[in-house]
Amino acid sequence: MGKITNQLVVNTHIFSADSLTELKKRMKSIHLKSGEYLYSEGEMIENMYFIIEGALTLYKSTEDGKVLTLNYYESGDLFGGYVSNGSHGAMENAKAIEDSTIGIIEKPDIELLQWQNRNFAIEFTKWVSYSQTLTQTKLRDLMFFGKNGALASALIRMKNTYGVHVNGVWEITKKFTHDEIACLIGTPRETVTRMINQLKKDNLLTYDKGFITILDVDGLRTICSCEDCPVQVCRL
Secondary structure: OOOOOOHHHOOOOOOOHHHHHHHHHOOEEEEEOOOOEEEOOOOOOOOEEEEEEOEEEEEEEOOOOOEEEEEEEEOOOEEEOOOOOOOOOOOOEEEEOOOEEEEEEOHHHHHHHHHHOHHHHHHHHHHHHHHHHHHHHHHHHHHHOHHHHHHHHHHHHHHHHHEEEEOOEEEEOOOOOHHHHHHHHOOOHHHHHHHHHHHHHOOOEEEEOOEEEEOOHHHHHHHOOOOOOOOOOOOO
């Protein structure tokens, strides 16, 4: 089974079809090979980016090599550096993890569209608020419920983003290495390996060559004190 992304969690769900059409009219597209960077930390950006095809990851890194993955973005997702003050560079790296086609919308075009189209302006404001809520819930899970809770939360987000319900279990259709999971929750790979082995012993999941099957979602929800957020918020 190839990777399947749940279209319910695409972060442009807030926009109407007409608004997305208007947004797409203002895009110019570029192509990235897997492993290429759209931008890097410190680079000055004020554009918005729409993934037409492919996938990117946003992450922060430190001089000593530590990495924290902030987001996975798939086809139909919108993200970028739209800010009112362009005096600060990007706070993260944006890297293609598949061959990707990216639509670029420049800041003046976003501002003009908001001025011309009241509905788009309202939807864009809601989108900004939604993006902030998504970030806040991820930080909450990392900060308040320990490494086990952060891992359980990440697994639930994987299920919501890439999961397929088959015979009473959830198969995660995207492959995740222990290193990639470690970057999602900011902990060493060895710790992730130990926690996954314990979850396997507890019959909460199976892990086979990078592919995860969640056997007991409620068990994971208990570990991370799940607040049953909407799937659009509980995504990678």
